[in-house]
Amino acid sequence: MRFGLLGTGPWAQNTHGPALAAHKDVQLTGVWGRRSDAAAQLAGDLGTRAYDDVDALLTDCDAVAVALPPDVQAPLAVRAAEAGCHLLLDKPVATTPGAARQVTAAAESAGVASVVFFTLRFSEPTAAWIAEQAAAGPWLTGRADWLSPVFGGADSPYTASPWRREKGALWDVGPHALSVLLPVLGDVEDLDAVRAARGHGDTVHVILRHTGGASSTCALSHSVPPAAAGVTAEVRGAAGTATLPQREESPVDALMRAVDALTESARTGEAHACDVRFAQRVTEILTATEAALP
Known part of the structure; x- marks a missing residue:
């Protein structure tokens, strides 16, 4: 599966990038980031290319892995789904129920598979x-x-x-x-x-x-x-x-399992337990918790 990596921060450097680069069933097509110099550096470290245009990367991929803040992630996940890319997202998928629902709706409308990386569920x-x-x-x-x-x-x-x-x-x-x-x-x-x-x-x-x-x-x-x-x-x-x-495992090992889960969901059409619908519910519960705080 051809993956694009969106994000260049510590989580992308330490977890997403190494896992995607090491996975035997992944072709890491490229890296996009909000800072082009950071994208170029990370792409070089991972032996792939940097993209200045996120939509060009989406066109060249079967799936995206996102390592970005949730309110940056959510609209990019919608764009990726609309481009036909399967989604490997991070938690929380968004920090508002509306944004989370938009991700769910886009994935369902496009018929793409989704897995959200809740680390303990894959470790x-x-x-x-x-x-x-x-x-x-x-x-x-x-x-x-x-x-x-x-x-x-x-x-x-x-x-x-x-x-x-x-x-x-x-x-x-x-x-x-x-x-x-x-x-x-x-x-x-x-x-x-x-x-x-x-x-x-x-x-x-x-x-x-x-x-x-x-x-x-x-x-x-x-x-x-x-x-x-x-x-x-x-x-x-x-x-x-x-x-x-x-x-007992590193997040890199857990993320590689999440890649396996996304690949299986894309192959079979069966939703994973940690898909965007589950992540949407988590966002709804966290929003209710925030509202309950004095």
């Missing part, structure tokens, strides 16, 4: 754990906490990210928490019933009620010190307690 052993707990249920309660030091003193390439500074952990790591809870506990029952509170820095605490009757909580932050950072998820029910294992 091992976390992906297997999520599938096992989804089948095991029913569960009564769950939690998913993603506490990051990106703004809390870590030496991170994402600390200076303008969109992360603006939207905070709710929008950056909230999708990861939801990607664990929703397949296991079910969809959020009532968006108007979502409850949320603010904590230190950009920390947000969330309470959700799920369609299967379970409830869950999330603690999301980029403002903890490095010593307090960590990712935790668990569910509890009649079977006892199940705890999310630690991710």
Whole structure:
């Protein structure tokens, strides 16, 4: 499958680019970025060419992988779908329900496959754990906490990210928490019933009620010190307690699995569980959470 890479930042440099360049079933056609010098540098590093015109790259590709801020990603995803390109997008797909719906509508109208890269859903052993707990249920309660030091003193390439500074952990790591809870506990029952509170820095605490009757909580932050950072998820029910294992693979390995999933969806016509419709629902839940904050 001929892929174009949209984006030149740290995520494109460290994850998307290396995964696409190394994948045996991918031809990396080219790179486009909002800064032509950065696109040229990354394209050279990956052994491909830089494009100044994004539409020219879309014409030359079967699929695109997008590593851009969500509100830049969404309209480009619409353009890519309209050009007939399958979509490998990043989370969140957009930060407004309207923009997310436009991506979904474009993909469905064009008949293209889509996969949104929720890292834990494509990493091992976390992906297997999520599938096992989804089948095991029913569960009564769950939690998913993603506490990051990106703004809390870590030496991170994402600390200076303008969109992360603006939207905070709710929008950056909230999708990861939801990607664990929703397949296991079910969809959020009532968006108007979502409850949320603010904590230190950009920390947000969330309470959700799920369609299967379970409830869950999330603690999301980029403002903890490095010593307090960590990712935790668990569910509890009649079977006892199940705890999310630690991710053992690099994001590059996980993204290569996402490429496999997109290729399979394009081949079979069967929607993937992490397609743009799922990502749209995540955006709707995060929007309801933001509205519930005092």
